[in-house]
Amino acid sequence: MNDLLKKPRKVYVSRKIEFNAAHRLFNPLRTEQENLEVYGKCSNKNGHGHNYLLEVTISGIVDCDTGFLFDLKELNTILEHEIIARFDHRHLNHDVPELQECVPTTEVLAILVWDILEERLRNINNRELSLHEVIIYETGKNAVRYLGE
């Protein structure tokens, strides 16, 4: 390929996907009243929901041959299998085994997404590729980032 890639270049590639899910912020170890005090209307009994926007960022050295960090078609397939199939059109409290004992806050969700993707990407990682960042936008105003720290 060309002069631009003669020296190794580390880039960060981001991909956004959306999933629509219901959740309820409720800690079963606490009373209804305690949950109401901590979570307010987010603890309403029948749950509510969000259009969760997930931004996944991977980092590594650009491939000299393809000019890609990683084939986005392959990343999309991974996100489809690992994220959409798990979370989209689901109730986080009831339908996601990994969240059964959790309060499914955006913080917890971002950590779970990181753990899932970090393990998945590590297994295919034969180059300098690594998961860099997971951001979940719960609404247009609120977001949580997790970088594996």
Next chain:
Amino acid sequence: MNDLLKKPRKVYVSRKIEFNAAHRLFNPLRTEQENLEVYGKCSNKNGHGHNYLLEVTISGIVDCDTGFLFDLKELNTILEHEIIARFDHRHLNHDVPELQECVPTTEVLAILVWDILEERLRNINNRELSLHEVIIYETGKNAVRYLGE
């Protein structure tokens, strides 16, 4: 006031608000299988959810004295009482009495919001003010508009 308002001017004023709700597309008069065929993953048993974005448009003649069509603080109070209190952080199938016998599609939700607001605004309407349009954006890609037709 000034020359610009000497002749009556009809304007359309829009206000956007968001509410976060869960729903399930499921017709109880039909079997699980029939619902799955019509609604796909939107009929998943435990429901899912959205950040619903509602855009309400009212129309009428600008008031010569205030330069307003309608006091937005008053409109916000109405939207808070009629929309946020009813729908925000609720499960549309379980928590909204008007939707008990419905499949809460975005179409049905837009019609319900229109009916609620049209009645509410008619009662305070001592001028040429009227509800013009209700738009609900279920996601960034899908929207339903209802104009009372």
Next chain:
Amino acid sequence: MNDLLKKPRKVYVSRKIEFNAAHRLFNPLRTEQENLEVYGKCSNKNGHGHNYLLEVTISGIVDCDTGFLFDLKELNTILEHEIIARFDHRHLNHDVPELQECVPTTEVLAILVWDILEERLRNINNRELSLHEVIIYETGKNAVRYLGE
């Protein structure tokens, strides 16, 4: 179904899709210089491109049984076949037969999309469904709407 749909309700349902295409504004009946005067840098020889955002709006009476105007999965399939397959990752001047003798302005593109979808939807139209509006956003600043007039 429920009381809300006892009387016929006319709604407008919109769906947004994106396609990425190249084009060149160039009228082969004119000289290079004339094209440059009319189209400026949009007539640059090798073309340029856009993330075209298409918003399609259909209108009609909500179905009492499903609560839908029209099954969005079916609409998506139509848009996939008629729009994405024709325009996505294409050069409008070279790859789209319907545009061979045209200058592919956004105006012309919106009209073509209308003609394609209007014919396609008319054939499946066994209810009060009709195409209402086609909007193409060429950039975040420019848009063209066509309503079949």
Next chain:
Amino acid sequence: MNDLLKKPRKVYVSRKIEFNAAHRLFNPLRTEQENLEVYGKCSNKNGHGHNYLLEVTISGIVDCDTGFLFDLKELNTILEHEIIARFDHRHLNHDVPELQECVPTTEVLAILVWDILEERLRNINNRELSLHEVIIYETGKNAVRYLGE
């Protein structure tokens, strides 16, 4: 040109521009207290400001030769001269002669922009071109549309 434009086609072309301005909602014929009751913090003495987003829509028959409704470069020049030069980086109450006797609400601003552009476009209008709509977004939540009615 081509078959698509053999019959006259009426399109609506929109252009968005932004201007940053200060204003104060204050009616000099009223007391400070009355203004505070009507306009709340929008009547604060030293004013506040907005990134006003203006969307101008013109309509007419697409030109068979160019494929344009109207040359956007020419529209941009008009908007630069008539809108940006008048309103951008200005204080609406102090710097805009047409608003001297007004309360510069978004309603009034949309009407003024219409009046300015409608006169300007009428004079160059040798075809079926006309101003269709002016929308001003004061914030991401509030907008006013004026259609010359």
Next chain:
Amino acid sequence: MNDLLKKPRKVYVSRKIEFNAAHRLFNPLRTEQENLEVYGKCSNKNGHGHNYLLEVTISGIVDCDTGFLFDLKELNTILEHEIIARFDHRHLNHDVPELQECVPTTEVLAILVWDILEERLRNINNRELSLHEVIIYETGKNAVRYLGE
């Protein structure tokens, strides 16, 4: 709580709020002409304004009990008292004591917001919570970030 939070997890939580303010870029130690040369139309005498969008990011270890980094209701109350009350619907040059001797550029504003919030959050900080980043978007095109360096 659950396995996901058995080890400490450092997350970054962001919240966006908007305030509408006027300002004038003008250094009183300089002449009108010098200010015009440095600040251009931003130094226009009567000021102009913006919809300032503020994004505040805090970081720390997720609380095992609540699943939160920090209660967003509490963060909102802080932002309401410290930011909205100070800046919203104000003229930055005239109404904000901390900016009296400053040119209220976006850079200076971001630093001031940091200083205010860093002190406020330090006082309530009984855990690993800290202010990470302040971003102010002056328009959709311009932004300034400050991280306390």
Next chain:
Amino acid sequence: MNDLLKKPRKVYVSRKIEFNAAHRLFNPLRTEQENLEVYGKCSNKNGHGHNYLLEVTISGIVDCDTGFLFDLKELNTILEHEIIARFDHRHLNHDVPELQECVPTTEVLAILVWDILEERLRNINNRELSLHEVIIYETGKNAVRYLGE
């Protein structure tokens, strides 16, 4: 100037610009079939295009006198000369000399933009100013960041 700038403050200032370009992902050292396998429809013969959104971030100490990190008018002039003139309304494969031997992926484009701007800003850099980050959003879903590593 004022107390806020008495100690040195390092800020990050971002500017977004858009350019509209065509490209084709195609490696001339490979066969058509190999290119199709790697790049899919992105390797379609006549190319396609995007509204590329570029976000450039510079960092350094705020100037005590102006309250600016760097004069945005000057940054805009640089971006106009170095980026818009090179890439806007161009075909990346044919019209950009630096990309002649490349596959113009977003990764490669971000690196090229960095190299161009880093050299340009280094030459005018008489203060602590430096290029911090280049982000290119190819679509609303995909982005590449490069930080010179």
